[in-house]
Amino acid sequence: MSDTARCRGGIAFAVPTSRWSDEKAASLSAADLLLYRSNLLGSDLTVTNFGGGNTSAKLTNTDPLTGANARVLWVKGSGGDIGSMKRDGFATLYLDKLVQLEGLYRGFHLEDEMVALLPHCTFNLNTRAASIDTPLHALLPFEHVDHVHPDAVIALAASSGGEQSTEEIYEGQVGWLAWRRPGFQLGVDLRDYVRYHPHLRGVMLAGHGIICWGDSAKTCYENTIDLIARAATYLNAKLAKAPAFGGEVVTALGPAEREAAAIKLMPRLRGLMAGARGRIGHFSDDAETLEFVGSKEFQRLAAVGTSCPDHFLRTKIAPLALDPAKADSEGYLNEALEAYRCNYRAYYDRNAKPGDPAMRDPNPVVILLPGVGRFTFAGDKTTARLAGEFYANAINVMRGAEATGVYVGLPESEAYAIEYWTLEEAKLQRMPKPKPLAGKAALVTGAAGGIGAATATRLLDEGACVTLVDRDATALEAMHAALVQQFGKDVVASAVCDVTDELQVQAAFDVAVRAFGGLDIMVANAGLASSAPIEETSVALWKQNYDVLAQGYFLSARAAFPLMRRNRGSIIFIGSKNALAATPNASAYASAKAAAVHLARCLALEGAEAGIRVNVVNPDAVIRGSRIWDGEWRQQRAAAYGVDSGEELEEHYRKRSMLKLNVLPEDIAEAVLFFAGDASAKSTGNVINVDAGNAQAFVR
Structure with missing residues (x-):
C-alpha cells in the first residue's frame, strides 16, 4: 500500500474501485480484453503485488493445424x-488437452x-512457459478467471x-479451501469444491489469496475489485477498534535521524554478510514499516514469518x-547475523530430503530496526527493492x-517445500547468469x-549500480535521465558535488550508500585543464589545478576507504599522459596529475591489507565528447603546438601517437x-596508459 491513510487502529487498507472503461474496451479483441483486464489489475498494488497473481480467459481461436x-x-x-x-506474456494451450491431463495424474x-506435460498442450507453438497455477484456471468451468494476492x-x-470473517463479509458467496x-x-480440489458449491463468486485459498471469475472480462474484473474492496472495508472497521500490533512501544526517529542511521548501518550490515557474491542494499522507512517495527x-510477529508463498520466496x-x-x-551485529545464518542452516537441515537443491545463501534478505525502518539486501538493486516491497505487503497482511x-504463518515444512521446490529451483536455473559487476x-x-559518462555507462552495462557525481547540476541531471532511460531508475543515483569541498564529497558518498548500501568501485575522474607558461601561471591557477586534481582525488579516496574496508574494493584514478611525460606550458596541470598518480601509489600501499586496490588509467588527448576540450584548454594546447584548434589539433595528436589512432572516452572506460x-x-x-602510444609516458 503506497498511501498512508490512517484509521484509529493504524494504517488503513486502501479500498480499490473499478477503473474499467467501456469506451476503451469496446474496440478490443477478446485477447486484448484479457490483456486490458490484466494490466488494470496488476497496475493497482492494492489488488496484487508485482509479479503476483494470474489471469486467464478461455477463447475460441483458429487451429493452425486443422483450420477449425x-x-x-x-x-x-x-x-x-x-x-x-x-500479449506475448500469455501462455496459450489447447483446453481439451489440459483437461485430459487429469487422466494421467x-x-x-x-x-x-x-508440469512437464503442460508444454505438450501448447497452442500455436507459443514459447511462453505455462505457470504452475495453470490447472487452477484450466479445470474451473468459467470463461474468465482472476487469481490475485x-x-x-x-x-x-x-x-x-x-474463515469466519470470509463467511461474514461475503455472506456465503465466497468459499474457503484449506492451505495446499x-x-x-x-x-482438482478447487474444481471439485466449486462443483459442489455452484453459487459461489470466488474461493479464498488459505495462506495464499483469492480466485474468482466472471462470464465476461468486465464482470470478472469488477467481481475481483468488489471482493477486495469488501475485505478492505471490513478490515478497516476492525482496525478502528484497537491500536494495530498492540500499539507503539518504540517511537520512530525523525526523518533526518533515520536517514543518518541508515547510512551508518547499511555498509556495516553489507560488510558482515558472509558469501562470495556482492549485495546491493535498499532502505525504506515507510509508514507501514515504522508502525510495525x-x-x-x-x-x-516477525518470528512467525511471512505466509503467502509470493512473499517469502522473495524475502525468506x-x-x-x-x-x-x-x-x-x-x-x-556480527553475532545477530551469524545467529540468523545458523538458524537458517538448522531450518534447512530439519527439512531437507535426498535430492533437494543445495542450501541457498543463509544471510537474511530483510533486516528490521525499530525506530529506523527496513533494510533489504540482494544480488541486484531491483530484487532488493522488490523484496522490501513484498515485506511491506506482509506487514499489511x-x-x-x-x-x-491471530496471524498464522505456514508450517515450517510447507514453507521449506515451497522455497526448495524443484520447480522453483528449475526457474532459478533458467535465469540469466549475473553480469560480471552484478552486486557491485x-x-x-x-x-x-x-x-565520466562513458565510464558510468560501461559499468552499468556490466551490471553495476552507479552514483553519478558532478558539479554541473544541469549536465548531471541530463546524464542521469539518459542513463535511467537506458538502464532503469533502480541502478542510477546522482549527487551534485564540487570535489574540492570536503562536506559536499562526504554528502555525495552518503547518497551512494543510501541508494545501494555501500561502495565497491570508485572512479576519481572530475578534472580540469589549464595551459600557461610558468611566468603566467598565477597562484590562483596553480591552486585551482591542485584543488581539483590532487585534493579532489584525495577527498574522494578518503571517503571511499572506510566503505571499502568492509567489503574490499577498487579505486581508479583517471590520470593523464602528462603525469609521466613533461609538456610545455602546463606545469600546474601536469604536476597536479603527477601528484594524483603518486597518491594512488601511496593509497595502494595503505589499502592492500584491507583488499582495497588502487590503480591509475592515464589517457592522452581524449578530445571528442570531453568538456575540458570544449573550453580554453583546446585553444591553449593548439597554440602551444602551433596548430589550428579544430580538426587539425585532433590530427596532430593522432599523428603524434605511436599507433596513429585517436583516443576516445569509450577507450578509457x-x-x-x-x-x-x-x-x-x-x-x-599499477598504471595503464591509454594514449595510442607515447614513448615519453612509458612507465619506468
Missing part, C-alpha cells in the same frame, strides 16, 4: 507481471510430473479467524529483527490478520563529462572496467 475452431486457454505465463505484461505426491484478502487467508501448495492437486507485537520466511539498543555495536484473529556499487566523479572487475583482482598500484 479450437478452445484455447490464455493464461499469464510463468514469471510474468500482469501489470506490465504484453497419479496423485499429490507425484503432481510435479504434471491483495493484502486485504491475504490478511483473511492468513488469520485464525479468516499451488499445483495440479489444488486445481515500533509496535508491541513486532518481535512475535522470516526477517532479522535487530535490537535498537545494540545496533551501534559491531559485535552485536499481519496487521489485518491480527485484527480478525560504483561512484564516478565528473560523471557528466565525456570520460574499457581500461577502467578492467581495474574495476575481477580480471585485475591481483593488480594494485
